[in-house]
Amino acid sequence: MKNIHLKILDFLKSERNFDYSGYHFAMLERRIQNRIIHLGSITPEAYFEYLQNNPGEPTLLIENFMINVSHFFRDPLSFELLARVIIPTIVASKLRSNEHSIRIWSAGCAYGEEAYSVAMLFNEYFGAEMVHFNLDFFATDFDSRAIEKAKQGTYNSTSMKEVKHGLLKKYFTEGDGSYTIIPDLKMSIQFSTYDLLHKNSYAPTESIFGDFDLVLCRNVLIYFNQEFQKLILNKLLKSLAPKGVIMLGESEVLGDSFREKLRQISKYAKIFEKK
Ligand SMILES: C[S@@+](CC[C@H](N)C(=O)[O-])C[C@H]1O[C@@H](n2cnc3c(N)ncnc32)[C@H](O)[C@@H]1O
Structure with missing residues (x-):
């Protein structure tokens, strides 16, 4: 039976x-x-x-x-590397080739904490120079409820445990036990639903062609069997620009077949560069 x-x-x-x-x-x-x-x-x-x-x-x-658990700056070491190594490297390469657009995708973004954390770090890096760069930032999840919540950008204190005081004051407004992302930061990200198992596309429709400088797909692969992990990783690889960077979750493992296509940037975090 x-x-x-x-x-x-x-x-x-x-x-x-x-x-x-x-x-x-x-x-x-x-x-x-x-x-x-x-x-x-x-x-x-x-x-x-x-x-x-x-x-x-x-x-x-x-x-x-759907396990949408997340929080801001989850795995602080990865975000530290993002702020100190990855963002400066992407920007330097853009300046060398006289390009002013940086393309980012947070795939499986849940309630948006990951995407907003990245947006804060780019803002901090650029400061007033941000106007010279165009951030094309897409954040997707196949759970439409999660995307609605991400667009609202309101969180409780459990999401905030890794947020530094300065960033909290600058990028959130505090309500009655809640913290809401300021409108400028909200507007810098396009949230939409997208199923990573979608067969006929390799990037969200809104992004048109992918070509991302940075893709985050963290704590999503763990839910899938090996065959589907491979399918999703191939899709993400296709969506990356040459030398684009992909960030996975701390407990996620890259299969051997991807080792020749991706180079691990740091032995301390699951951050890889497209070869
Ligand atoms: C644990 S959360 C990860 C959130 C965030 N990336 C992080 O690391 O904190 C996993 C997310 O993957 C999403 N997810 C699961 N299957 C998916 C699929 N086929 N396509 C897109 N998102 C999916 C879930 O809805 C959930 O929001």
């Missing part, structure tokens, strides 16, 4: 077009189980019935699969 979890996932596929084939199956099983516990520890079979008879439940279950 077919595993009940598989039945549940097949149902989501036929009803909501949710393609689960690339995700780690054990992770999806765990998330289904969480949802079942949340509903009062009913049996998986009873949950399957419930799923089929409650129109809102498939959406809630899919949302439960």
Whole structure:
């Protein structure tokens, strides 16, 4: 007999077009189980019935699969390297070739903390010189709720633990226990939905052609099996400009087949340059 979890996932596929084939199956099983516990520890079979008879439940279950946890400057060492090495190198190379546009993509941006952290660092680096450069900054996630929240740019204190005092004062307005990104910084990023498993494109539509100087895809690959990790990495590689830089999450591993296409910039962080 077919595993009940598989039945549940097949149902989501036929009803909501949710393609689960690339995700780690054990992770999806765990998330289904969480949802079942949340509903009062009913049996998986009873949950399957419930799923089929409650129109809102498939959406809630899919949302439960998406782990949007993030915070500003997550993995501070990577952001330190970004500020001190990567940004200066990108800018120097742009100046040498007399180009004034820098293209960035935060892929799997969740609620936007990662993208805003990067935007703050570029702002800090340029200071008043920012006007001479055009930042084309795209941030995407396939979870539309997360993108709406990213556009609003309002966070609670748990997202803020790594934000330095000076940056907090400069780039946020404080409300009643909440912190909202200032309009200028919000406007510097184009948020949109994009599925990294989309078969016919290698970059978000809004960016038209990719050609990114910097791509961040952090703590996203961990949810996928090896075959799909490869698929996504190939897509990101295609979207990078020559000598473009890609940043992965600290626990993510680059498969051997990518070692000849990407050079690790620092042994302390998962930052790679396209060869
Ligand atoms: C843990 S968050 C990572 C957030 C941020 N990059 C960070 O490192 O803090 C993982 C994000 O990947 C997104 N995601 C999962 N599958 C995706 C897909 N197929 N296409 C685009 N985004 C996806 C989820 O919605 C979630 O917001």
